[in-house]
Amino acid sequence: MNAVSSRWRRWAMRLAQHAAGVMPGARSPWADAMRRELDYIEHDSAALRWALGCVLASYRLRLADRPWWSARGNWRHVAASSMLMLLVGLAFHDRADGQTEPPRPALNETTCDRIDAPVSVRRNHDNADAERVQPDCADRDRLNRPDIQPDR
Amino acid sequence: MPRKPNNSRQTRALLAAFLERSRTWRHGYDLSKETGLSSGTLYPLLMRLSEQGLLEERWQQAERPGLPPRHVYRLTASGLALAREQELAAIAAERAGAFA
Numbered sequence: 001m002n003a004v005s006s007r008w009r010r011w012a013m014r015l016a017q018h019a020a021g022v023m024p025g026a027r028s029p030w031a032d033a034m035r036r037e038l039d040y041i042e043h044d045s046a047a048l049r050w051a052l053g054c055v056l057a058s059y060r061l062r063l064a065d066r067p068w069w070s071a072r073g074n075w076r077h078v079a080a081s082s083m084l085m086l087l088v089g090l091a092f093h094d095r096a097d098g099q100t101e102p103p104r105p106a107l108n109e110t111t112c113d114r115i116d117a118p119v120s121v122r123r124n125h126d127n128a129d130a131e132r133v134q135p136d137c138a139d140r141d142r143l144n145r146p147d148i149q150p151d152r
Numbered sequence: 153m154p155r156k157p158n159n160s161r162q163t164r165a166l167l168a169a170f171l172e173r174s175r176t177w178r179h180g181y182d183l184s185k186e187t188g189l190s191s192g193t194l195y196p197l198l199m200r201l202s203e204q205g206l207l208e209e210r211w212q213q214a215e216r217p218g219l220p221p222r223h224v225y226r227l228t229a230s231g232l233a234l235a236r237e238q239e240l241a242a243i244a245a246e247r248a249g250a251f252a
Contacts, residue, residue: 027199033209033223034195037181040222050181053191060196 008044015051019058024065031058158201158234162189164242166197167235170207170227174235177212177224198225206231 016038020031034054041047158167165187170178184194201207208228211221227235 029223030195030199033180034191036220036222037179037191039219040179040181050184050191053193054195056190056192057195060192061199 006044008048012038012044012047012051015048016054019051019054022055022058022062024062027061158204158206159238162187162193163197163201164238165189166194166201167227167231167238168242170225170231171235171239174227174232177210177226179212179222179224183225201231206234 016035020028020035023031031054034050034057038047038050041050166183166189169183169186180191180194180198183189183198184191187194189197198207198209202209202225206228207225209223209225212224213221
């Protein structure tokens with residue numbers, strides 16, 4: 001046995017011992033079973049792979065044995081978080097006092113009620129007539145004024 | 153739809169390996185080589201089957217001196233019934249696939 005392979009074997013033994021320590025107490029015979037198989041594995045690389053699997057198995061079982069990891073425990077966490085978020089949402093809703101949209105600006109620039117007020121025009125850059133004033137705004141005023149003749 | 157228990161590919165492979173030599177005590181490394189399952193997958197499966205009463209286990213003295221006792225496994229009567237049932241289901245599925 002060369003130095004590298006004996007090092008691999010030592011690592012495998014250490015990992016298997018670690019796995020036995022992590023495994024829940026009730027399953028310690030199973031941890032022993034996995035560890036003792038190492039003595040029957042001839043190749044050191046195979047022994048190392050085996051030991052890595054032992055570590056994986058022991059952590060999986062350790063996590064599965066934890067009460068907070070169970071489906072029932074998770075369900076409770078999810079339900080409690082949902083209730084909390086619902087209460088926060090209701091509290092904010094009450095403070096908003098039924099307001100469903102942001103407050104309007106003091107001056108609405110899009111209306112054309114005042115003749116002297118600046119008229120803002122929506123622009124459509126894909127349209128060749130983008131600069132044209134829309135009839136629902138300034139043109140409407142023009143039509144209503146007899147001193148200005150509409151375009152023909 | 154809830155998943156059927158003991159119906160994963162790995163469990164079926166393990167049950168098939170046990171069924172092949174149903175009365176023989178098998179050890180972990182042997183099963184790992186036969187099924188291709190790593191120890192990290194194999195042992196949780198063995199534990200689950202044992203807890204469900206489908207597998208019996210015991211310590212076996214080593215054949216060669218200087219080696220530790222070994223944990224060995226064998227299907228119980230109910231485990232054997234389940235393995236046979238799954239084998240029949242696999243054969244039926246294979247035939248259905250062939251005729252489709």
